[in-house]
Amino acid sequence: MVRAKSWILKKHFEGFPKSSDFELKEVELPKIKDGEVLLQTVFLSVDPYMRPYSRRYMKEGDIMIGGVVAKVVESKNPTYPVGAFVVSNAGWTTHFISSGKGLQLMLREWPEKLPRSLALGTIGMPGLTAYFGLLEVCRMKPGETVLVTAAAGAVGSVVGQIAKIKGSKVVGCAGSDEKVAYLKQLGFDETFNYKTIGSLEEALKKASPDGYDCYFDNVGGEFSSVVLNQMKKYGRIAVCGAISLYNDTVEQKGNYVQIPMIFQELCMEGFIVSRWDNRREEGLKALLKWVEEGKIKCPEHVTEGFGNMPAAFMGLLKGENTGKAIIKV
Ligand SMILES: NC(=O)C1=CN([C@@H]2O[C@H](COP(=O)(O)OP(=O)(O)OC[C@H]3O[C@@H](n4cnc5c(N)ncnc54)[C@H](OP(=O)(O)O)[C@@H]3O)[C@@H](O)[C@H]2O)C=CC1
Numbered sequence: 001m002v003r004a005k006s007w008i009l010k011k012h013f014e015g016f017p018k019s020s021d022f023e024l025k026e027v028e029l030p031k032i033k034d035g036e037v038l039l040q041t042v043f044l045s046v047d048p049y050m051r052p053y054s055r056r057y058m059k060e061g062d063i064m065i066g067g068v069v070a071k072v073v074e075s076k077n078p079t080y081p082v083g084a085f086v087v088s089n090a091g092w093t094t095h096f097i098s099s100g101k102g103l104q105l106m107l108r109e110w111p112e113k114l115p116r117s118l119a120l121g122t123i124g125m126p127g128l129t130a131y132f133g134l135l136e137v138c139r140m141k142p143g144e145t146v147l148v149t150a151a152a153g154a155v156g157s158v159v160g161q162i163a164k165i166k167g168s169k170v171v172g173c174a175g176s177d178e179k180v181a182y183l184k185q186l187g188f189d190e191t192f193n194y195k196t197i198g199s200l201e202e203a204l205k206k207a208s209p210d211g212y213d214c215y216f217d218n219v220g221g222e223f224s225s226v227v228l229n230q231m232k233k234y235g236r237i238a239v240c241g242a243i244s245l246y247n248d249t250v251e252q253k254g255n256y257v258q259i260p261m262i263f264q265e266l267c268m269e270g271f272i273v274s275r276w277d278n279r280r281e282e283g284l285k286a287l288l289k290w291v292e293e294g295k296i297k298c299p300e301h302v303t304e305g306f307g308n309m310p311a312a313f314m315g316l317l318k319g320e321n322t323g324k325a326i327i328k329v
């Protein structure tokens with residue numbers, strides 16, 4: 001018999017999450033039936049969406065939502081033999097039983113030398129978000145100037161690197177001098193620490209005096225209102241995330257967007273990466289190829305130990321991670 005440990009949402013978050021909002025529970029899993037598999041989690045992901053998602057879609061007592069990489073340890077389903085690795089939205093749990101529904105076998109061509117954790121980051125959901133957000137929503141063209149926020153994170157670091165591969169100038173901002181230095185190593189052309197600049201308007205102007213063709217928006221809020229006035233004519237804004245707002249208890253009142261949108265004839269589009277589920281394999285293969293060619297580097301911030309998941313999640317929301325935040329069981 002296998003005992004599964006799971007992190008439960010004990011109390012809905014009010015403002016910034018607290019340790020007491022989570023509870024660790026242990027249950028004995030039943031024997032698997034025909035068609036089922038028993039999986040052992042190897043890596044887990046913490047992502048910003050878990051904060052707004054929990055309020056909208058979860059109830060107290062539910063297992064925290066999230067993606068994992070897991071290994072098949074018992075199988076009565078020939079599609080998932082013992083030893084196979086899968087990606088699944090199993091949530092914050094060490095073991096689980098599945099009928100196979102929702103399991104995604106890892107790419108057959110996954111190279112031995114690449115950490116499987118990348119299937120939760122650069123060669124997974126965040127990498128696909130960068131790929132489709134930049135190429136399909138921003139419709140970036142060579143020679144254009146791209147601005148990306150939360151640039152040292154899982155999505156932002158890939159956006160910047162794809163934009164360089166595709167021949168644009170990239171401006172990235174992040175919340176510490178170490179992160180900003182790292183962006184330079186990734187090949188970003190201009191970078192700044194948004195927490196230490198005097199004036200955001202001046203920092204944006206200095207980085208690109210002619211303005212921006214594309215804005216890959218990971219943070220939303222006041223920051224993005226300022227960016228709107230620095231967009232070039234016919235600029236495109238991919239509204240990917242709004243992490244600066246996720247922990248708010250009182251809704252922020254921002255500037256209206258219409259005037260800059262009309263004068264500059266901007267296109268602003270929100271998106272969820274699952275829109276391109278039918279092109280998932282194309283995106284993953286492109287990302288894997290760039291990683292293998294050394295054109296995309298894959299920073300990771302790995303926390304050891306399943307017991308540290310709440311701390312890793314809160315750390316992500318505080319900006320402790322450079323690259324993808326991963327938990328190694
Ligand atoms: N639309 C979609 O389908 C998807 C959207 N997303 C969104 O993309 C964004 C980035 O996600 P992801 O790459 O996984 O996370 P990251 O790895 O970028 O981690 C989050 C980062 O956000 C930054 N941050 C935290 N608080 C603030 C704040 N108040 N203002 C500005 N920055 C802040 C921190 O970096 P720093 O130190 O620089 O502040 C932190 O490291 C999120 O908004 C997320 O919701 C992600 C996946 C799919």
Ligand SMILES: CCCCCC(=O)/C=C/[C@H]1[C@H](O)CC(=O)[C@@H]1CCCCCCC(=O)O
Nearest residue numbers: 048049050052053125240241242272273274
């Ligand atoms: C205001 C919330 C913005 C969340 C942006 C974000 O980070 C999205 C991440 C998605 C990721 O692809 C994996 C998910 O499950 C996240 C989506 C969560 C909300 C989906 C809602 C879809 C629906 O209601 O149909």
